Amino acid sequence: MGAVTKLGITLGDPAGIGPEIVAAALAAAPVEHLARVIVYGDRAPLERGARALGVTLPPITLVGDGLGDAAISGAPDEASGAAQVSYLEAAVAAARRGELAAIVTAPISKTWAKRAGFAFPGHTEMLADRLGAPDVVMMFAGPKLKVALATVHVPLADVPRTLTTRSLRRTIELLAESLVRDFALAAPRIGVVGLNPHAGEGGLLGSEDRDVITPALTPLAPSTLHGPLIPDAAFRDALHGRYDALVAMYHDQGLIPVKLVDFDEAVNVTLGLPIVRTSPDHGTAYDIAGKGIARPVSMQRALSLAFEMVASRAP
Helix, strand or coil, X not given: CCCCCCEEEECCCCCCCHHHHHHXXXXXXXXXXXXXEEEECCHHHHHHHHHHHCCCCCCCEEECCCCCCCCECCECCHHHHHHHHHHHHHHHHHHHCCCCCEEEECCCCHHHHHHCCCCCCCHHHHHHHHCCCCCCEEEEECCXXXXXXXXXXXXXXXXXXXXXXXXXXXXXXXXXXXXXXXXXXXXXXXXXXXXXXXXXXXXXXCCHHHHHHHHHCCCECCEEEEEEECHHHHXXXXXXXXXXXXXXXXXXXXXXXXXXXXXXXXXXXXXXXXXXXXXXXXXXXXXXXXXXXXXXXXXXXXXXXXXXXXXXXXX
């Protein structure tokens, strides 16, 4: 049997901008890609999204149970919460059966998903649990920057005690593996950003850079590791080509520069899963849902990158 090449797209919250950006991504996708796509969602919100953005919905394979058909743009409720969970559950079940090589997820509402019984903080945690991935990493890939996060949704005050040498080393390993396998970089140059100002200044401005980060930077061929880098210069150096990717120590340290330079085109990639998973780098945007002003670029890039990564992983 040949390698699995099917790709699933989940519609996200049908009351958000998911139907619009998914419709636009499908309309812009090459015909040969569409034959490999399965959309997990309901037809009514998807067609509504296509009309809102003025795009023509191409012929697609659709898997839905009707839960989202009555959703109203910008007005989430219990039904739309249940629908978004249903779409994701169906796609993940297909992935577990070996039917999907990748899942591209449109935005969900953590609040409404939780009300529908979703027991996870977000997509990443659910995918890791259901697909049996002990370690996962959130990476943001844009045209100018690739940044992986050593810690994610952790209050800033808790970052120093959450960050460990073991967890940081695992983040670096998963990033290095992806850069070689998914992005065709034979010998990636990875910059590891320090936690404290001046990367701790030898312990004068904090000991974490010396005691936690430095021990994680043991050799990792074919990648080369650099750090701890002074945070206020590291991202500029990456933009100028010194590094292929960076590891940031906490959420905003990595996301502020990514959103500054790659705002519309950054893609959220989950590393460490047995399948490819990408998503746009934004939320449900209820305030603009249905108004025809949603920007689909990040979703289009998420879909395109998923196909590229699946192709790179093909035997």
